[in-house]
Structure formats: structure tokens, C-alpha cells
Amino acid sequence: MLNSTPPKTELPDCHYRDQPTLIPPIAPTPAHSLYLSNVDDQKFLRFSIKYLYVFRKSIAAESLRESLSRVLVDYYPLAGRLRKSPGGDGEKLEVDCNGEGALFAEGFMDFAVDEFLGISEKPNRSWRKLLFRVEGQSFFDIPPLVVQVTNLRCGGMILCTAINHCICDGIGTAQFLHAWAHAATTRPNLDRPIKPFHHRHVLKPRNPTRTNPTHPGYLIHPDQPDGAVDVHRYLLSQPVVPSSTTFSAADILRLKRQCVPSVKCTAFEALASHTWRAWVRSLDLPPTVNAKLLFSVNVRKRVDPALPDGYYGNGFVLGCAQTAVRDLTAGTRSLHDAVRLVQEAKSNVTGDYVRSLVDLMEGRRVKTDLSASLVISQWAKLGLEDLELGEAGKGVFMGSVTSDIYCLFLPVVGDAEAVRVLVSMPETAVEKFEFYMREFSDEKGMVVDNGGEVNYQNGTNGFHDHDHDHFT
Template structure:
């Protein structure tokens, strides 16, 4: 069988108006070693009545060019700063990449099923960027027309320039321009990366930040969790989340036993993953999850700030504790980890990554990211809202993604070792 996706056109799209030629400094949070990759989204749309594919493609390209006027760093190129350990963006209106493709195999309904392999949907964003600092474009959009008239939008955004919330704001702006909507004025994109700058030669103790501390590898951890992976996808509806909260309250050992849906679901997934993979009882395990700090730092960040305004919170326990002490125990750990993230915590992270290039060690780690509240499910292209939002490639990093038409439901995607697949689902159902 030939390729399931055929590229019709790949072009460079530059800002539709002149933009400032300059060098823009990125913040210490932007420059973190573990954020030097491309965030890849996949949004799938049902066919609309009388949809004009040629006109829709032209509107999307024109909207991208117009959006790049306000968000002109996304048309630049990220590079190391010659004067520091951080990064900067060379802004010369170099442009983003727009790809139009067609598929003779995929239909919209295809995306209601779990992909068979982690790379099955790779060609829906056919230009992969393994090194975001080698002059590659920081933004790639691929519009693939599906065989039933629907469309898939693959998006790649350099994580050094913006976080998920910032990227979703940009995509919604592009979509509004493409669909011709005229709503309330949006916040002007705000750069202001200096807000996370730290004084030079600061020395900070990293022991209060377990995300940066190494733990002993008792089991060949990376080989165990990265080989022969099989994608999984499980939806937790409102009723199931309420059930999990009840179990967490009954089994927790802290005075304040009120948990959010995120806290109990993060704990449940972390625990189920750990039990399914079968780590040694004394293996220390961590769950790292991103926390939006826009309203946690003092003063708060201005509306429209689209840089990385996230830090990684960390909960940790032994495999034995996770398995034996239950979801209430794990929920308490996640809750405490989240509550530790305040303005001072963010400042210490900025100092650590700036001065010592601190980066999380991946031994014992499950990384969890919440996409379900970023606004990706609102990105319209003149074809109504997407019926599917998820990753291009399903990896071992766990994502909470939105469910079409069910705001209180969460879809959990993560790739687990094939040998752990059945047990992982069994533990999730408990």
C-alpha cells in the first residue's frame, strides 16, 4: 500500500505586512533544555455542506500571513544566544511553513479509534523538526483533506516560543481570521519575556525541587517504558470522575480531602501506569505535570502573554506506596505538589534553569500534560469546531485532551509497553 497522505503543496508563508527586524530574547523558562522540541497537535473536522476546499485553503493561508504580523516571532528562527546560556529569536520575517495534502485512506471516523501504532498519524504533519535550533521554522501547519471531505489540521509549534495556552490563543486567532468572524477585540500578543529574568550569579539549592533530582534506576527504567509501545485512549466522563473523587476522599490521609478532577485523575493514571508496568517496590516514581503560573506569579502576567508561563510540579513515591496506599494517597501528593507552585517557586525554577541549566531527569518519571482546558477544541476553520483534538504521535507522555461536546469529560492518551496494555486498562477500570 502506498502512503496514506500525499502532499500537494508546501510553501513558506511570510507576514502579510512589514514586521520589525530584530532579535527577541527568550526567557529562562522558554530556554529550558527539556522544552527544546516541537509541540504537535492534530485537529480533525467533519465536512461541511458545500465546502469549497480551494477557497478554504486560500483563506487559511491568508489568515496565517495576517496573524504572523502580530505574532511575528513565529515567523523568525530560534537560536542560542551568544551572550548567555539562553535562547533568542532572530526576526527577519523568514516565515512559517504551510502544507496542503490529501488522503485517499483517512476519514473523519478513523480518528474515533485508537491508532494502531505511535507513528500511525505521522504524515498528517509530514515535516518533522528534530532540532528546533538549527534554523528550522518554528511554525508548521498542514491542512490534509480527507477522503470523505473532512479535514485534518496538523500543527507544529516550537515550544521555546510559546506554551500550550499561548499556542492555542494563536491558533484561535488564525481560525477567526480564516472564518471571517468579527468578535470582541482579542488581547494584543505580549512578549515581555524579561518578566522571568533573574539576577546573574544566583545560587539556588535544588533539593526543594524534586523534579530536578535524580533517583536510582533499579530496573532499567527507560528501556522498560520506551520499547514496543502501544497507544491507549480512555475517556473519563463526569460520572466516573465523581466516583474517583469519592474514592480519593475516603482513602486520603490529609485534613483537606477536597480534590479537583485533575488531581484525582492524575493520581489514578499515575498509579495505574505504575502498577501495569510492574516496577520494583522500592523504585522511586515521579509524576511531572505542567502548572500554568500566569495568575500564580506576583504581579500576574499581562493578558496576551504567549510565552512559556508553565513550570513542572512534581509528586513522588515508591512503587509500593503508590500500589498499596491507593488513589487518595496519590491525589494528596498531586494536590500538595500543585499547591507548592507560587511566585517564589517560579522564581527558583527560573534561577535553577538559568544558572545551572537544571533539567528533569527522566528516570522514574511519567510526564502528564493537560490539553483539555487550553482552547484547542474551539479552533474553527469555517468547518465548525473540531471533532477530535489530540497529538500527531502517541508517545509515552500522557495527555489529557478534550472530548467533543462533553466539557466535563477528559480523554487520557498515553502509550504503554505492549506487555502492560491489558493490565493498564484493567487498573484504570478499578
């Protein structure tokens, strides 16, 4: 008789052998204040990026501590502490490079790698047990780098890191993690990691500042106009649940084929546009609302002069595609048109645009426009899944500790072309969102989902755009 018992989705408690310890750099490091650029310290980025790795083999915690202390010699700002810049306006941040150390915790969980893989598609609140919670009164009380290694009963381990976003962007975190992995290996034939470039003055505002009037992803006058639809506030007020959809290379190719020959597009452009449309359709927004898609654009080579190799600070700004809901959701050309909007948004992020935005942020009169925006963060092409950590080898899973209303494009270990889309949606909309995410139309009008079912369009897709009340 087959065992039909569903897998346990809640993780058991994590037991700590000792109190967490601070890991300082193994050698003396420069003691100074590190200036953060206006891109680094914007309020939108005042949180930690939380990565989760699963390995079938474990490494002695002492070995991880020692390798971490060595890599922190190069990445010494991560061993410092964030603080408000003295003499500023109370909003400007800097890093006190005091060598205090990263927080390192070691725990044990009565769980196995295969059990975790069975529930790994969608994070839940119990995953937070895998990352030590630092008690503090404010954002400044949390060390820029927090690490927890959790040993499992099967001999495997889960490694979680929380890296302050004000100090590193996605490219920067990947650069740091690969440097740590290099320090943890005993193989001498590995290429040495790129040296980090610490200084952020390359993105200082100009004197005098010069700003352009058009920065569609940002609000120059942050007060929300009366009567405007604020989807972001609505989402924060609702019970949300994670949604996860994996797109194979064939799925993404099917999306791209809907746009040719009129427009050629990248995998990101096609998948971001598809996700944007599914998100808007599932929330049933009023047709006249101006819906936005915000996504990170790497500007390291777009500014002149280019940012130096090894720059691990925030070297991105948000591209913004926007259109009325009715134009995004109606008609057979909607995906094609959305892709064009994403491409146009990317092309608008020029060097002059970046410098203008940095100047605009100097006055603290600007914030990210989240009112009716889906925010997508691209983790899938950063090499995060290729992390090879000493004797543990490569991980069998890489993802996020948590799911949020911001959308993540995650890598799939073992399949470089696949992408997993993770985002939290209101309970009332998640089923509809997942249906639209699985919906693919080919040239003959068929709808194909990831489960392999094929149905011919007959004027309905199982959900109607008027199935529930309009969002207000």
C-alpha cells in the first residue's frame, strides 16, 4: 500500500549548540567611514538580502568561521556597522568600518535534505528558523552580515546568509559569496576571485546637480494623490501566500515565439512581461489605472566612466515600464506590446539618466513609486546557484529564506536555462495568478500549461476578468 501521507511543510525547531559569535577579519583592516552612494542608502534598499543554500554534505563550522574571517579581510565593510552620517541631514548613511565582525550561528535541525527538497518550492514562516533573528531596536542594530549554518540529521546542511542591501546589490553579494567559497576550498587550481572595489564616490552627485524631469519609477513628490489606487498598500494589508512557478527553457521559448517576428526579445523580457500581465490580471485592477513594472538594470557599464571591476555596491537603478491596465491585459498582442515597453524602459536607462537620478536623490525628495507597481528582482543570472563551498561541493537547492510581494526570478540548480518565479499574492488572487502564469498560447491558439495539459481556446480561459470586484 502506498504511503499517501503528505510531506511535513513546517520545519522543526532549530537547536543551537552555543550562542552566536562575532567573526572579525583575521587580519587588521582599514578603520574609516565608508561613504555610501545615494543609490546605496535609499530607503527602498534598507533591508537584508536573505539567501538559502542546501548541501548534501556538511562542513565543520570551525572551517566556515575561519574561511569567513579570511574573506572579511577583503570585504571588511561587511564586518563593520551601518550608522547615520554625522553632520548630515539625519538620512544619509555610512559604514563604520570598525572590524566588529559578522554574526555567525550554528544550529541543528531534525530534518533531512530530501525532506526539505520536497517542500522547497514555496517558503513558509518556519523557514525563518534557518536564520538567526537579531534582536534590535532599529535597522542599525543588525550586523550587515548574518550567517547561520544548520546541520541536518542526514549529514547535510543548510546555509543561510543575510547581507545588507545598502552595502551590496545582487551582483555584489554573488561576488562576495564566491570569494568566501574560494577561501573555503583547498583546491589550488581555482581562479582567484576578483578583488572588491569599495569606494562609492564614483556615484557621487555632481556639483552643481543637474536633473532631468523624467524618472518614471520614482516619485519626486512622494505624497500619494488623493483618490489614487495604491496597490502596494492594499497588498501589505492583506493575508498573502507564496506562489511559485518554474519555467523551463521550452516554456520561455514559447513565450518568446509569441513576439516574433515583430520583435525579438530576451528570456528576461519575455518572462518579466508575462509575469507583469498575470499579476495585473489576477488583481483585477480598474482598466484606467497606470500599472508599472519596476526591474533592476545593471548600470556598471552604462555610466561614463564605467564603474570599476569588482564594484560590489549597488550598481543598478530601476527601469520602469508602464501602461494602462486595459492596454496590458486586452487583445492577443498584449504580451508583444508589454515586451516592447520593457525594452523601451531598459533603453531609457542611459548614463545621463543614472547621473540625473543620483543628483535627484541628493535632495531626498524622491522615493520609489510602489503604488501600482510590480517589482522584479533578477537572481537567476548572477551565478548564485554555482556556489561551490569547499568539501560540501555545490548546493542542490538555492533560493530565498522568505517570500514577499516583490517578485524574485530564482535560478534552478542543475538547469541553467530554467527560472523559478516566486512572489506572494493575496489569498483571494493567488489561484487566478497561478493559472495565468501557467497559461501559454502558441500560434494555433492552444493554451499549454506546465502540467502538460493542452486546451483549445473557445472564448474563455477558465477565469474571467470580472470574476470578482475591482480592486479599489
